[in-house]
Amino acid sequence: MKLFAIFGNPVSHSKSPLMHNMLFKNLNINACYTRVKLEDGTKLKEKFLALGLSGANITVPHKEEAFLACDEVVGFAKQIGVVNTMIIRNGKLIGYNTDADGFIYAIKDFKNIKSALILGAGGTAKALASRLKIDNIKVDVLNRSGSKLSYFSEFDTYTWESFKPKTYDIIINTTSAGLNDDALPADKNLLKNLLNSAKYATDAIYGKVTPFLKLAYENGTPTKDGLDMLLAQGVLANMLFCNNAHSYETTKEHMQKALEL
Numbered sequence: 001m002k003l004f005a006i007f008g009n010p011v012s013h014s015k016s017p018l019m020h021n022m023l024f025k026n027l028n029i030n031a032c033y034t035r036v037k038l039e040d041g042t043k044l045k046e047k048f049l050a051l052g053l054s055g056a057n058i059t060v061p062h063k064e065e066a067f068l069a070c071d072e073v074v075g076f077a078k079q080i081g082v083v084n085t086m087i088i089r090n091g092k093l094i095g096y097n098t099d100a101d102g103f104i105y106a107i108k109d110f111k112n113i114k115s116a117l118i119l120g121a122g123g124t125a126k127a128l129a130s131r132l133k134i135d136n137i138k139v140d141v142l143n144r145s146g147s148k149l150s151y152f153s154e155f156d157t158y159t160w161e162s163f164k165p166k167t168y169d170i171i172i173n174t175t176s177a178g179l180n181d182d183a184l185p186a187d188k189n190l191l192k193n194l195l196n197s198a199k200y201a202t203d204a205i206y207g208k209v210t211p212f213l214k215l216a217y218e219n220g221t222p223t224k225d226g227l228d229m230l231l232a233q234g235v236l237a238n239m240l241f242c243n244n245a246h247s248y249e250t251t252k253e254h255m256q257k258a259l260e261l
């Protein structure tokens, strides 16, 4: 039996085991996916090998540590230095990033996006900003504090103090504001102003209506929470785990059933 896992801290809330195991069961694949709470990210490779894993996902806060743990990093993950999926091939740990493409799949119904404001400057913001840029979308980044903004040298970046509202097609919350509290990711009046002129709003957080999404609903802005992104990044990761044996649509059909339980 092949064994897969998600590493994170916290990790108990993760829906990834449900999604991957649903597909393995439905397609009679002899594999199992578990979760591992990992406090020290530098132990990632050691743990992966000790457990005899065939592949893994990595979530908050170890995605940058995962990049360092890999023997080889492929594609977009290499560009941004953030890995959320690992597989073992010929004894080597190979790293990928499926979050960014997952987000693009998740917003494919949102048309004519030419500009985006990303709230937050963590790992998710890095992945989304760089990926949207590839699609020629003008991205600005607004973060509570300045220290994480140095990564975003190719973008216009602002702190809460330096930001002057503009019009954006989409406002994307990648902060953890609202995850375990009732915080908004920026000043309420500023957000209202931005949402008034935006076509769409999305939040990377899933499983709850965050204060940011609530504000967007009240404003009548079309929204998406992070569930579609979660599903899409999981589908792309599972295709890597299964060596592309199943199509995107087949993989999605099975994994989606786990989210309907």
Ligand code: NDP
Pocket: 060, 061, 099, 120, 121, 122, 123, 124, 125, 143, 144, 145, 146, 148, 174, 175, 176, 177, 178, 179, 183, 184, 185, 186, 204, 205, 206, 226, 227, 229, 230, 231, 233
């Ligand atoms: P990081 O810890 O790397 O970054 C968090 C960011 O949030 C920082 O920029 C931080 O600002 C900001 N922040 C935290 N609290 C507040 C607050 N109260 N007000 C304003 N800004 C705040 O996290 P990640 O980028 O890895 O993840 C961010 C979120 O995205 C998480 O909630 C995670 O669950 C979700 N996520 C969802 C995915 C999905 O598939 N749906 C995939 C990946 C992530 P500062 O620099 O000032 O501290």
